[in-house]
Amino acid sequence: MLHEEVVGRIRAILLDGEIPPGARIPERELCERLEISRTPLREALKVLAAEGLVQLLPHRGSRAAKLTDKDMRDLFEVCQGLEALAGELACERITDVEIGAIAAAHEEMVRHYRDGDLIQYYRGNRAIHEGIVAAAGNPALTGLYASVTARIRRARYVTPMTPQRWAFAVSEHEAILNALQRRDGAGLSHILRAHLRHKREEVLQAGFAEAEANDLALRIA
Amino acid sequence: MLHEEVVGRIRAILLDGEIPPGARIPERELCERLEISRTPLREALKVLAAEGLVQLLPHRGSRAAKLTDKDMRDLFEVCQGLEALAGELACERITDVEIGAIAAAHEEMVRHYRDGDLIQYYRGNRAIHEGIVAAAGNPALTGLYASVTARIRRARYVTPMTPQRWAFAVSEHEAILNALQRRDGAGLSHILRAHLRHKREEVLQAGFAEAEANDLALRIA
DNA sequence: TTTTACATTTTTGAATGCAAAAATTTGGAT
DNA sequence: ATCCAAATTTTTGCATTCAAAAATGTAAAA
Numbered sequence: 088m089l090h091e092e093v094v095g096r097i098r099a100i101l102l103d104g105e106i107p108p109g110a111r112i113p114e115r116e117l118c119e120r121l122e123i124s125r126t127p128l129r130e131a132l133k134v135l136a137a138e139g140l141v142q143l144l145p146h147r148g149s150r151a152a153k154l155t156d157k158d159m160r161d162l163f164e165v166c167q168g169l170e171a172l173a174g175e176l177a178c179e180r181i182t183d184v185e186i187g188a189i190a191a192a193h194e195e196m197v198r199h200y201r202d203g204d205l206i207q208y209y210r211g212n213r214a215i216h217e218g219i220v221a222a223a224g225n226p227a228l229t230g231l232y233a234s235v236t237a238r239i240r241r242a243r244y245v246t247p248m249t250p251q252r253w254a255f256a257v258s259e260h261e262a263i264l265n266a267l268q269r270r271d272g273a274g275l276s277h278i279l280r281a282h283l284r285h286k287r288e289e290v291l292q293a294g295f296a297e298a299e300a301n302d303l304a305l306r307i308a
Numbered sequence: 309m310l311h312e313e314v315v316g317r318i319r320a321i322l323l324d325g326e327i328p329p330g331a332r333i334p335e336r337e338l339c340e341r342l343e344i345s346r347t348p349l350r351e352a353l354k355v356l357a358a359e360g361l362v363q364l365l366p367h368r369g370s371r372a373a374k375l376t377d378k379d380m381r382d383l384f385e386v387c388q389g390l391e392a393l394a395g396e397l398a399c400e401r402i403t404d405v406e407i408g409a410i411a412a413a414h415e416e417m418v419r420h421y422r423d424g425d426l427i428q429y430y431r432g433n434r435a436i437h438e439g440i441v442a443a444a445g446n447p448a449l450t451g452l453y454a455s456v457t458a459r460i461r462r463a464r465y466v467t468p469m470t471p472q473r474w475a476f477a478v479s480e481h482e483a484i485l486n487a488l489q490r491r492d493g494a495g496l497s498h499i500l501r502a503h504l505r506h507k508r509e510e511v512l513q514a515g516f517a518e519a520e521a522n523d524l525a526l527r528i529a
Numbered sequence: 530t531t532t533t534a535c536a537t538t539t540t541t542g543a544a545t546g547c548a549a550a551a552a553t554t555t556g557g558a559t
Numbered sequence: 560a561t562c563c564a565a566a567t568t569t570t571t572g573c574a575t576t577c578a579a580a581a582a583t584g585t586a587a588a589a
Contacts, residue, residue: 089366090354090572114540124574126347129542133311133351134358139448145310146541146580161448164397165390168449172389227360227382228389231452311542335570345544350572367550367571 088123093131096121101140101151104241109153112141138234154238156291162239163287169232170216170283171276176223178272186268189218193264200257208253209244215260219267219279243286246293256282309344314352317342322361322372325462330374333362359455375459377512383460384508390453391437391504392497397444399493407489410439414485421478429474430465436481440488440500464507467514477503 097117100106106113118128132149135141142150154162196211220232259282266275318338321327327334339349353370356362363371375383417432441453469477480503487496 090364126573130351130354133355137355137358139451143311148541158448161446164446165393165448165452168389168393169386171393172386176385225382225385227379227386227456230360231386231456235448235452347543369571
């Protein structure tokens, strides 16, 4: 197994929440499960620590990173900046074919909304945002975006979605697609920011990070 | 020596250009120099690879990353986005004391400009930009900014500075300070973008990345 | 019963050893 | 002399080992 694959598999385990935020990472078990020795596992954990997904405590092992409300707010803020930039760049560079693909993803997402299928809706949602970032044609941006969104993904998908919020999010997406089709960079940037700001408010209001903190506090006590 | 210190020292060696872009990283020598064994060195190299400073070639070791013109353009673009965001946030959150510190750094930088001391000018310049980012009060943003600027630092400082360019850059900095003092987020964001766009144009025009590519081509031939 | 000092076990972090892959050198054929 | 193949050396990637640190358990004293 290649180094990048090891990193990827552990990242997936963390993002799936199989090792919940704040929990100790069982070195021995992971070694057995991935059928590798401690050396490559520890290399991967250090990489993931640099990415912010793992917290290393000298001489006391590693834990799945746990985000405070402040961390969450900060990451959403950065994400807003990155998506706003991506939106502007995308409008300058996107091809008609790419717009068509995003429009198709949008229609599919709306269908999932009508069906009330939240999981599939989220999947489509993510494809659209990632499509816009990809259309910016800037791999450095794509990489940072991936790393930031990975860290807040769980919070986004765990936060409860009310019918009102959901309907409003879909209407925002109509505006996003519209701005993209008009190649209105400033407009797209603006609506993307608002869209993410709203999502951030939902997530923070749900007190996701704090819930996790309490959870850990209970476990320690 | 702690893991983070190993990473930091190798990063410094790379940023200083002591191991030039594209050059092979001599594992054995670095081990002796840092007085560590291969295990912690390799852990550090993998972290630096994730940061984009090192290129890992499976079964053929690691090299100091070499940036193409496209890479450089992309990184500058992201840097523009991050600084623009930082500028807006800074204007919302910065204290009078912090503004005073940045104003002082600005005055000092202008003195170095008048003295024609480019090295000290760059140092002051960097302090101002980092001060604005820090004033945004967003550690996630600070981290990404540090990682992106690290990768383009050498190109910025190697690019020749004409008197005209220099004078113009200083005038831009007057506008930056002014916007910050007025806490004009939109204005600061705008001028920071323009400032970086100009710097990017200079760097790309100087053909820094291509020069390095040729340099490597010669070495290989 | 609770607390504290000590011994034991476990876990961490790093050096070493080993097998596989790549680079280099050597030797032979053209 | 040049080119190609095989042997040798070097380097890489990983498993293992070892010392130090932390966690755990135990027993004695308050």
